[in-house]
Amino acid sequence: MRSLSFRVLCLTIFFVMVSEVLIYTPSIARFRLTYLTEKLDKAHLAALTIDGSPDRVISQELTFELLDHVGAYEIVVEGPEGDTRSLSRPMFPPGEVEVSLYEPMPMALVFDAFDALFQTGNRILRVTGPAPMEPASTVSITIDEYPLRMVMYDYSWRILTLSVLISVFTAALVFVSLRWLLVRPLERITESLVAFRKRPEDRGTDLDDRGRRDEIGVALRELGLMKEEMRAALRQRTRLAALGTAVSKISHDLRNMLSTATLISDRLAMSQDPDVQKVTPTLVKAIDRAVALCSTTLNFTRETPPLTLAPVRLADLVAELRAELAELKDKDVEVLLSQEGDIVFQADRDQMFRVVANIASNAVNAGADTLRVSAWEASGRLLVDIADNGPGIPEEGRGRLFQPFQFSTRRDGTGLGLTIARDLVQAHGGTLTLERTGSDGSTFRMNLPARTVV
Incomplete structure (x- = not known):
């Protein structure tokens, strides 16, 4: 019926x-x-x-x-x-x-x-x-x-x-015609989609689009192309999942090994031998970079934890970011907050700080010494801009900003910072985009649901 x-x-x-x-x-x-x-x-x-x-x-x-x-x-x-x-x-x-x-x-x-x-x-x-x-x-x-x-x-x-x-009589003729031309092909497409959802790797349910040059034929051909792209994506995803599991295990075990190496390097740093003191700083930095690489890789491969939403004051986030950047001994970074009123919004404080810290870290590593954070509400959304005065993002890197292991502001970077930041913002129901970039700096914008704005 x-x-x-x-x-x-x-x-x-x-x-x-x-x-x-x-x-x-x-x-x-x-x-x-x-x-x-x-x-x-x-x-x-x-x-x-x-x-x-x-x-x-x-x-x-x-x-x-x-x-x-x-x-x-x-x-x-x-x-x-x-x-x-x-x-x-x-x-x-x-x-x-x-x-x-x-x-x-x-x-x-x-x-x-x-x-x-x-x-x-x-x-x-x-x-x-x-x-x-x-x-x-x-x-x-x-x-x-x-x-x-x-x-x-x-x-x-x-x-x-x-x-x-x-x-x-007319209904019978129209019914037979429509069923032959439209309804039956749609039923076959529906059956093929249901079967594809259950068994994507099974090609026995694929439809033959030969002989049709109308809209149904176009739909059949597009469906076939979509299936092939989905199968390729699923195969790639399976390989990446296996690779991610292997990398996670390797990174976990390697980090444990590096922890032992860190203890040994700390003892070496206490040695009075001039030759040991000469090579120890380089060794310590190399071990620290290896530990950071393992930790970043593990964070990326781990599923985003459930968010604990609570009122977060933007000024407190900026103050915490300012305090963390102040610990950089070799750089003096100024963090400014320009806004009207005190902005409070619902978010997971720790995860949102990771977002802000990753963006700021990339800007500082690229050469920026001033960061400006601004926020406002528009059309029921909270927009947060993080602008820097760095040299900007190269043209060849703009299309790969949020792709893992593709772009980094440091030679020894992993290229995971912005990817993790984007995933965390999406988990909050928002988006992270590059608003502008140039020789006078770059601006990243977070578009978040304005759950609470004061």
Whole structure:
């Protein structure tokens, strides 16, 4: 009952029936007009028998026969020169409804036709109009409406029967055509998508798009290309997952080994041997970089932890960032906060600080000595800009900023800082983008949901 085929069938029948109703409305009005016009024609012919009788007088018996043939109580024909011919019964009811067939209006004909159909009793009609064979003459007849309504009912029933037959026949043709051209291909596409979701590697459910040059053919070809791209992506993802697992294990074990090397290097740093003191700083820095590389790799391969949302004051984040950068002995970095009012928003404080710290660290490593943080609300979103006065990002690196292991501001960097920052911002329901970059510095923008802004 909910299938597309059944709905197409029902809609086709419905629309055909609506079309038949639209056709029936003027048809029933025209049928009533024709019926009354034929009555006037018969009445005119009946009145002409008066001219063929002696002294223009006919017997009462013939008068009744002519009136019965027309189905009227009275017939009056007025000629263009004022002469009158009339036939009537001795006693007949007066006309209740005046019907004029002189220049009938289409809407009036439709209204009168439906008015006649919805009557429950018999009304006496006095119909006046031009004589069909003598337009200059006027014919008036007095008739019952009941016989007219009965033939209109009969006509309506025939129209309804014919409409139903046409609807069913047309719906069947349209249904078969649409099912062959549209519905069945869509069903096959749906079945293929469901099977692909269950077993992406199974090619037995792929569809053949040969022979179709219409939109369905385009959809089939695009679906085939999408499947191939998805299979390639899944294969790559599987390889990357295996590689990530291996790298995580190696990094974990290597970090444990480096911890031992760190303890030994600390003891070497306490040695008074001049040769040992000469090589120890280089060794310590190399071990520290190796430990940082292992820690960064482990952080990237680890799933983003569940966020603990709480009110976070932007000024506190900037102050914490300022304190951390102040520990850099070889650089003097100024962190400025430009904003209107005290901005507080819902976020995971530790994860949001990781975002700000990663962006700031990249800027400082690139040569920036001033960072400016600004924030404002727009269209229900919180926008946070982190701008620096560094040398900017090279053209070749702008398209690979957020790709892991692709771009770093340091020669010994991993290229994971911005990738981790982007993932953390996305976990908060926001986006991280490079707003601008140039020789006077770069600006990164966080677009976050403004859950709480004060």
